[in-house]
Amino acid sequence: MASTDPRSPSDVPIDPADPRSPLAHEAERRARRVYELARIRRAVLAASPILALATVAALVSPSPTRVVPFALLSFGAAALMVWQSRSMSRAALVGMLAGTVPLALSLAANQWHACGPHGCASHGFSSFCAPACAVGGLVAGLGVGLASPRTRGAAPFWIGASGLAWGVGALGCACVGAVGVVGLAVGLLAGVMPAWSVRTARA
Amino acid sequence: MLVPSVGVTLPDPVGRLRPAGVLEREVMTEGSLPRAEIDVWMARLAAGERETFTRVFEALWPRVFGLCRATLGNDADAADAAQQAMMKLMERAADYDPNRPALPWALAIAAWECRSALRRRTRSREVASEPESDLSTSQAGDPESELVRRDLVRRALDAMNELSDGDRATLAATFFDEPTEVAGATLRKRRERAIDRLRAAMRRLYGLD
Numbered sequence: 001m002a003s004t005d006p007r008s009p010s011d012v013p014i015d016p017a018d019p020r021s022p023l024a025h026e027a028e029r030r031a032r033r034v035y036e037l038a039r040i041r042r043a044v045l046a047a048s049p050i051l052a053l054a055t056v057a058a059l060v061s062p063s064p065t066r067v068v069p070f071a072l073l074s075f076g077a078a079a080l081m082v083w084q085s086r087s088m089s090r091a092a093l094v095g096m097l098a099g100t101v102p103l104a105l106s107l108a109a110n111q112w113h114a115c116g117p118h119g120c121a122s123h124g125f126s127s128f129c130a131p132a133c134a135v136g137g138l139v140a141g142l143g144v145g146l147a148s149p150r151t152r153g154a155a156p157f158w159i160g161a162s163g164l165a166w167g168v169g170a171l172g173c174a175c176v177g178a179v180g181v182v183g184l185a186v187g188l189l190a191g192v193m194p195a196w197s198v199r200t201a202r203a
Numbered sequence: 204m205l206v207p208s209v210g211v212t213l214p215d216p217v218g219r220l221r222p223a224g225v226l227e228r229e230v231m232t233e234g235s236l237p238r239a240e241i242d243v244w245m246a247r248l249a250a251g252e253r254e255t256f257t258r259v260f261e262a263l264w265p266r267v268f269g270l271c272r273a274t275l276g277n278d279a280d281a282a283d284a285a286q287q288a289m290m291k292l293m294e295r296a297a298d299y300d301p302n303r304p305a306l307p308w309a310l311a312i313a314a315w316e317c318r319s320a321l322r323r324r325t326r327s328r329e330v331a332s333e334p335e336s337d338l339s340t341s342q343a344g345d346p347e348s349e350l351v352r353r354d355l356v357r358r359a360l361d362a363m364n365e366l367s368d369g370d371r372a373t374l375a376a377t378f379f380d381e382p383t384e385v386a387g388a389t390l391r392k393r394r395e396r397a398i399d400r401l402r403a404a405m406r407r408l409y410g411l412d
Contacts, residue, residue, distance in 0.1 A: 016268060016282055017265045018265070019260065019261035019264045023286075024260075024264050027260075027264065027285065027286040027289050028260045030289075031260060031286075032293070034293050035256065038293070038294040038295070038296070039251070039297055083251075086249070086250040086251055086297075087250070087251075088251075
């Protein structure tokens with residue numbers, strides 16, 4: 001007759017150093033939460049320059065309230081991208097940098113026209129704003145195209161970087177309403193598409 | 204053995220004192236993942252791939268817990284310190300440099316946490332009442348030698364704390380036979396310098412050599 005161990009395997013205490021022990025499970029649960037919280041903290045911090053850009057845009061823009069939705073949208077998108085992964089963090093950085101081009105151009109165009117050498121105009125509308133947004137978008141799109149990876153699975157990078165560039169650029173272009181924002185989008189697409197086509201054809 | 208020429212022995216990853224060769228062989232093979240794979244999984248976790256979390260945790264936990272157990276001498280304190288160490292590790296996971304080996308990086312954080320736990324214990328004056336309760340169940344069997352061992356470990360960790368990050372990494376690489384950025388004469392020279400500085404720190408702190 002075979003000898004029987006009165007203790008079942010589940011009765012044998014597990015060494016706490018064993019990853020299957022209850023202690024390890026609890027530690028893993030806590031560590032996972034800390035890992036995510038740390039990533040969220042980093043993401044918020046990394047996306048904070050957008051709030052600074054939005055503040056500048058709101059101060060300079062003749063219609064500051066239009067800046068708010070784009071600021072929130074861009075900040076949220078950037079934070080989400082940085083939280084998600086390192087490659088999307090890079091996309092966020094590229095998008096933010098690219099977006100500053102149309103932002104700066106639109107704000108400068110608006111200022112130059114509204115407060116030119118012959119004094120300030122009474123309204124905030126600038127006829128240079130829409131072209132500045134389109135040209136800025138084109139430059140931003142080319143920048144995104146140059147900075148994007150040449151791999152086949154890089155679509156999230158392209159979409160993320162382009163979208164964020166649009167959001168950041170819109171902080172300035174929103175002052176002329178839908179015309180500026182649409183002009184920015186058209187310019188951006190015009191800049192991104194050639195590089196996208198070339199790279200996907202090569203990949 | 205961490206630094207043979209200094210005469211300080213640090214425990215192995217499962218909490219026992221072993222000769223250097225035995226320890227290195229065990230560290231090389233212990234755990235569910237080889238160390239090269241830990242580097243890869245850690246790099247992927249740092250990049251944001253959450254599905255590698257459990258594998259990294261399961262690979263590091265026995266080593267971190269073993270270090271804490273050996274340093275602190277009992278499972279209760281080791282459990283707290285190991286949990287804290289793993290939380291710190293995962294908090295800094297996104298900062299991990301994929302070009303550097305993961306294990307010395309992780310163990311350096313764990314050693315720091317163990318040292319903090321030792322300090323807290325010393326401050327709260329629990330050390331004085333501890334030998335009777337803890338040493339009766341210690342692994343060494345002989346309470347006196349266990350006390351000496353713990354004191355040496357504590358002093359070694361204190362002295363390590365006096366060193367720069369680079370020296371600590373070099374010594375950790377020596378202890379765990381971890382591949383480093385440099386090799387050959389450069390590594391030997393760095394190791395010699397780190398050991399010299401560790402010896403100087405021990406002398407400065409305790410008058411030991």
